[in-house]
Amino acid sequence: MTLPENWSEYLLEHPLPVRRAIHQGMCRELLSESPDFPRLVGWLRRDPAAASFVLGAAASGQRQRERSAPHNLEHALSLLGSNWARNQLPTLPILENTIDDEDQRAGYLAASSRAMRAARLTEAWLIERRETNYEMVSVAALLHNLVELALWRDAPELARQALAIARKSLIDFTRNDAEDASLDRCFSVGHAFATVLGEAGIDLLELETALTERYYLPVMLLAEEATIPTLGAHHEAILVLARRLAFASEFGWHHAVIRRLTIAIAEQLHLSPTAAWRVTVKKSLVDAREFADIPLYHPGRLLVQHDDGRDLLWPLPADYGLDADENGCHASGNPKRSTTPGRQLGDTIRQLTRFDQVEEIALYENVDASVSQRRFHWSRSGQAALPEAIGLDQSPLLSRLQSRLETLGIDEQNRERLAPHLDTALKAATRAGLVIAPLSVNGTLISTLFVRGPQGEQQRDIISSLDRA
Structure with a gap:
C-alpha cells in the first residue's frame, strides 16, 4: 500500500476514522434538541480522530475571522454550534468500516490508545500539581500522534517499520546506557517515523508544521518540545514525559527507562519518585479497567505481569503485526532488583x-x-x-x-x-x-x-x- 499523492493535502481533506462506539455515542447525544456539549466532549476525548476533527474545524473558522484558536473541546463546540455538530459529526468515517484488515485496524487502535494514555497521564499529573488549566495540555497530548494514526490508515507497512525502529532504539538504550545517559538520547517515536517517511519522500517536520498551523496546537511526533507559546515550560515538560511513558510502558513497567522517567515526573510534580510512581500506577490501573470495555490495548495490565520488578522489555501485543523474530522478550542486562515476587x-x-x-x-x-x-x-x-x-x-x-x-x-x-x-x-x-x-x-x-x-x-x-x- 503506497501513500496517496500529495499526502499532506489528503490528510487535511480526509478525516481520520473514529471507533464505531464513539460514533454511536456522539450520534445519540445529537438526537436531543439541545445537545449536552459536556457529554459530547466526553465522547470526543475518547478518540483522537474525533477530537482533531472538531478542533480543526473550529480553528479554521477562527483563523478566517482572525481570532484566537479554541482552547479546549467544549470551547470548540460552542464556536461551531449545535447545527454544525448535527450535520458534520455523523459524517465522520467509522473505523470498523474503513479498515478491514484486522492487524492494520489493531495497529490503528494501539496508536489511538497511546494518544489517550498520554492525555490521561498529562491530566492526572497536572491535577496532582493542583492546576486547573490542564485541558489544553491534555488535548495536545491526545493529538500528538495524528500522523502515526494516518499512517496506519494509509500505509500500515510504513507504520510497522517505524514502530520496529523506535522499539529497537529503546532496547539498545536500555541495554547499553540507560542508567547514566540522557533521556534525550533515548528512543524517539518521532525520529523513527521521520526516517521512514523521509525514505518515502515526505518531510515529517513540514507535514506536522502544516497540521500544527491548522489545529493551533502541538500535534508533533517529531518535535520533542511543544512549539506553541501558549504552553508553559512545565506544561511542555509534562507533555513530553507523558508521551514517552505512554510508549515505554507498552514494553513493561520495570525497566530502566521507566525508572528514569519516574524520577523526571517526580521533579515536575514536586514529589518523591515513590509518590510519583504511585500516582502514575493508580491512574494507569483505573484507565486499564475503563479500556477493558473497548478494543484498545492498555499496558496497565502489564503491571500484573511485571510486579516482580524485572528489567525486561516485553513484546508488543501480537496485534501490531511485527516480526516475531525481532519482537521477543529482551533483558536489559541490569541485575534483578529485590522486590516482592509477583506473577510473570x-x-x-x-x-x-x-x-x-x-x-x-x-x-x-x-x-x-x-x-x-x-x-x-x-x-x-x-x-x-x-x-x-x-x-x-x-x-x-x-x-x-x-x-x-x-x-x-x-x-x-x-x-x-x-x-x-x-x-x-x-x-x-x-x-x-x-x-x-x-x-x-x-x-x-x-x-x-x-x-x-x-x-x-x-x-x-x-x-x-x-x-x-
Whole structure:
C-alpha cells in the first residue's frame, strides 16, 4: 500500500476514522434538541480522530475571522454550534468500516490508545500539581500522534517499520546506557517515523508544521518540545514525559527507562519518585479497567505481569503485526532488583503452552459484579471451549476463589463436588480438567487465569508453578 499523492493535502481533506462506539455515542447525544456539549466532549476525548476533527474545524473558522484558536473541546463546540455538530459529526468515517484488515485496524487502535494514555497521564499529573488549566495540555497530548494514526490508515507497512525502529532504539538504550545517559538520547517515536517517511519522500517536520498551523496546537511526533507559546515550560515538560511513558510502558513497567522517567515526573510534580510512581500506577490501573470495555490495548495490565520488578522489555501485543523474530522478550542486562515476587504472566503463559495436556488458556476480567469477560485466549486446536463471558451469579465457586485469591484445580477427583457451583459453560470445561487462578496486584484482583486440559499429576505441577510465580 503506497501513500496517496500529495499526502499532506489528503490528510487535511480526509478525516481520520473514529471507533464505531464513539460514533454511536456522539450520534445519540445529537438526537436531543439541545445537545449536552459536556457529554459530547466526553465522547470526543475518547478518540483522537474525533477530537482533531472538531478542533480543526473550529480553528479554521477562527483563523478566517482572525481570532484566537479554541482552547479546549467544549470551547470548540460552542464556536461551531449545535447545527454544525448535527450535520458534520455523523459524517465522520467509522473505523470498523474503513479498515478491514484486522492487524492494520489493531495497529490503528494501539496508536489511538497511546494518544489517550498520554492525555490521561498529562491530566492526572497536572491535577496532582493542583492546576486547573490542564485541558489544553491534555488535548495536545491526545493529538500528538495524528500522523502515526494516518499512517496506519494509509500505509500500515510504513507504520510497522517505524514502530520496529523506535522499539529497537529503546532496547539498545536500555541495554547499553540507560542508567547514566540522557533521556534525550533515548528512543524517539518521532525520529523513527521521520526516517521512514523521509525514505518515502515526505518531510515529517513540514507535514506536522502544516497540521500544527491548522489545529493551533502541538500535534508533533517529531518535535520533542511543544512549539506553541501558549504552553508553559512545565506544561511542555509534562507533555513530553507523558508521551514517552505512554510508549515505554507498552514494553513493561520495570525497566530502566521507566525508572528514569519516574524520577523526571517526580521533579515536575514536586514529589518523591515513590509518590510519583504511585500516582502514575493508580491512574494507569483505573484507565486499564475503563479500556477493558473497548478494543484498545492498555499496558496497565502489564503491571500484573511485571510486579516482580524485572528489567525486561516485553513484546508488543501480537496485534501490531511485527516480526516475531525481532519482537521477543529482551533483558536489559541490569541485575534483578529485590522486590516482592509477583506473577510473570507472559512467562507463565508461554510455559503453560509447553504442557502437553494443556488445551486452552484464557484470561478473564470482571467488568461488573455479575459478568467476567474474556480478554485473552489461546487454544492448541483453535477451538474455544472456554466461554467469552462467565456469569458470576451462576458461578459462586469462582466468586469465592476471586475474593480469596486462591488457585484451584478441578479434575475427576473433585469434579462431581465442585462443577455444580460453576455456570454451564465452565461446568462443561471441567470434563477435561480445569485450573482457575485469580491474579492480583497489591492484593487487588485484576484478572483470572483459566487453564483447560490438565489433570492429575500435570495439573498439580501447573498449580505448584502458579503458586511459585
